[in-house]
Amino acid sequence: MSNGNLEIKAISGHVGNSPGGGDYRQSDGSTHSGASLDYDVCKLIDTTTCIGCKACEVACVEWNGYEFRETTFDNTYQTMPETAWNFWNLIKFKEVETDGGLQWLMRKDQCMHCEEPGCLIACPADGAIVQYTNGIVDFNQANCIGCQYCVSGCPFNIPRFNEATKKVYKCTLCSDRVGAGLEPACIKSCPTGCLHFGSKEDMKFEAEKRVQQLHANGHADAGVYDPSGVKGTHVIYVLNDAKHPENYELPADPTVPLFVKLWKGPLKWLGGIGMIAGVFGVFMHYIRFGPKEVDKAEEVKR
Amino acid sequence: MSGGIVARPATAIPEDQVQRYNFAERAYHWINSFAYTYLMLTGLALFTPLAYWLAYVLGGPATIRYWHPWIGLVYFATIFWMHRLWKRDMQKIPQDEQWSKNIRAYAENRDEAMPPQGRFNAGQKQFWWVMFYCTFILLITGIVMWIPEKMPRELHWVLPIIIFIHSATALITIAAFIIHVYMSVWVTPGSVKAMVEGHVSTTWARTHHRLWYEKITGRRN
Numbered sequence: 001m002s003n004g005n006l007e008i009k010a011i012s013g014h015v016g017n018s019p020g021g022g023d024y025r026q027s028d029g030s031t032h033s034g035a036s037l038d039y040d041v042c043k044l045i046d047t048t049t050c051i052g053c054k055a056c057e058v059a060c061v062e063w064n065g066y067e068f069r070e071t072t073f074d075n076t077y078q079t080m081p082e083t084a085w086n087f088w089n090l091i092k093f094k095e096v097e098t099d100g101g102l103q104w105l106m107r108k109d110q111c112m113h114c115e116e117p118g119c120l121i122a123c124p125a126d127g128a129i130v131q132y133t134n135g136i137v138d139f140n141q142a143n144c145i146g147c148q149y150c151v152s153g154c155p156f157n158i159p160r161f162n163e164a165t166k167k168v169y170k171c172t173l174c175s176d177r178v179g180a181g182l183e184p185a186c187i188k189s190c191p192t193g194c195l196h197f198g199s200k201e202d203m204k205f206e207a208e209k210r211v212q213q214l215h216a217n218g219h220a221d222a223g224v225y226d227p228s229g230v231k232g233t234h235v236i237y238v239l240n241d242a243k244h245p246e247n248y249e250l251p252a253d254p255t256v257p258l259f260v261k262l263w264k265g266p267l268k269w270l271g272g273i274g275m276i277a278g279v280f281g282v283f284m285h286y287i288r289f290g291p292k293e294v295d296k297a298e299e300v301k302r
Numbered sequence: 303m304s305g306g307i308v309a310r311p312a313t314a315i316p317e318d319q320v321q322r323y324n325f326a327e328r329a330y331h332w333i334n335s336f337a338y339t340y341l342m343l344t345g346l347a348l349f350t351p352l353a354y355w356l357a358y359v360l361g362g363p364a365t366i367r368y369w370h371p372w373i374g375l376v377y378f379a380t381i382f383w384m385h386r387l388w389k390r391d392m393q394k395i396p397q398d399e400q401w402s403k404n405i406r407a408y409a410e411n412r413d414e415a416m417p418p419q420g421r422f423n424a425g426q427k428q429f430w431w432v433m434f435y436c437t438f439i440l441l442i443t444g445i446v447m448w449i450p451e452k453m454p455r456e457l458h459w460v461l462p463i464i465i466f467i468h469s470a471t472a473l474i475t476i477a478a479f480i481i482h483v484y485m486s487v488w489v490t491p492g493s494v495k496a497m498v499e500g501h502v503s504t505t506w507a508r509t510h511h512r513l514w515y516e517k518i519t520g521r522r523n
Binding site: 015082124144145153161260262263272274275282290 | 347348349350351352354363364366367368409410411413447450451455458459461462463465466469470473476477480481484488489490491492505506509510
């Protein structure tokens with residue numbers, strides 16, 4: 001793993017380019033400018049070999065220093081309904097009836113690390129959300145103001161609000177580990193090898209290879225989930241039935257919500273230009289027509 | 303304005319002056335305007351990165367996110383009270399149509415073309431009703447944005463629409479606000495004094511609000 005440094009690609013609520021302007025540090029301390037030496041990282045989750053053991057959940061809370069949450073029973077293998085601010089990684093368990101019978105679908109649910117992150121686009125706080133050139137989208141709670149705009153921007157329903165700290169949390173793809181050249185904690189814990197970590201290119205290759213295998217074994221609908229609506233994700237799945245991602249509680253075509261784009265796009269620019277034009281307009285009016293000097297005018301008439 | 307406050311000698315209205323706003327009206331207006339200014343500046347800080355520096359000037363980003371909704375309630379409360387005081391004066395009168403039609407003459411200071419106006423002219427009424435209705439939209443959308451964590455997850459898809467409406471409505475009020483401040487501070491000298499000290503000259507009243515002047519003084523010029 002040579003991601004020995006994390007070069008920033010995008011910053012939330014930030015004017016202008018990222019600090020450093022394309023220069024970044026190399027491990028020997030020298031600086032380099034030009035094309036990034038970082039490569040896109042990617043987590044590959046092969047749902048067809050997941051046994052739902054939840055080792056990844058334990059590894060996640062352990063590495064990030066949180067306590068395991070209390071589980072609930074709902075007559076299935078689902079241990080708790082959804083991820084939480086201090087529980088970023090949860091095996092989603094689904095029972096799906098098909099023509100052939102009943103399917104037990106298990107999917108590791110966590111942040112998808114979108115190439116086009118709706119959370120970052122929606123975030124107003126400078127530096128609260130950062131996207132690194134390797135694709136990791138990271139929350140920086142020190143800069144988070146708790147507005148939860150990120151929640152409105154996320155098509156995967158991932159950011160979780162902590163009512164005590166008034167900050168939002170989510171999976172970091174272990175940016176602290178990856179930055180130090182290690183693989184994420186969940187990857188290390190998986191006993192079946194359904195979790196893989198590497199460059200996006202390699203993981204896509206591995207995923208396609210597995211899909212070929214599944215096709216050969218009669219799973220004709222098997223495929224890779226790497227949604228193009230958010231320009232691809234840095235967490236990809238191999239699904240047994242890629243035609244119905246909803247079966248796994250995955251959106252079929254996730255995109256940054258239209259109103260987030262309108263609000264952070266045209267509205268922001270029209271609003272800004274409008275306000276400047278308004279102030280300029282009234283100033284021009286003043287120097288053209290001036291005030292209504294009523295008292296003087298009345299005196300003249302009298 | 304006749305009636306209401308009994309003026310003690312020290313606060314007597316000077317000669318050739320008439321009372322325009324009583325103390326309650328002035329108090330509500332200024333609480334409202336300070337609240338609005340805070341809301342506008344903090345709202346802009348969260349609207350565009352270009353204005354995020356305002357967040358630091360006004361106490362820090364997390365602090366303004368905490369206070370913006372509370373100050374919003376103050377703003378709403380004072381709008382509500384101003385509405386109680388002014389709703390009758392803000393009703394349309396027959397002359398308003400002519401005024402709106404001649405608005406260009408008004409903007410070009412050819413006031414002789416304007417019909418006589420009541421306590422508020424047609425433009426002030428339009429400003430008031432824009433702010434009044436926008437306030438309700440801002441209140442409803444603002445409450446949702448205040449506590450989205452209380453919202454069921456299935457309804458999260460409305461959040462971007464709510465935030466968009468809140469921002470767009472706020473921009474409409476800012477347009478109205480720019481015109482309001484410009485008109486009162488620069489175009490009609492005497493307006494700020496009216497809202498601070500409460501009274502205007504009889505000439506000012508007769509020129510800008512002739513119907514109101516005739517009503518309160520019983521005089522015809």
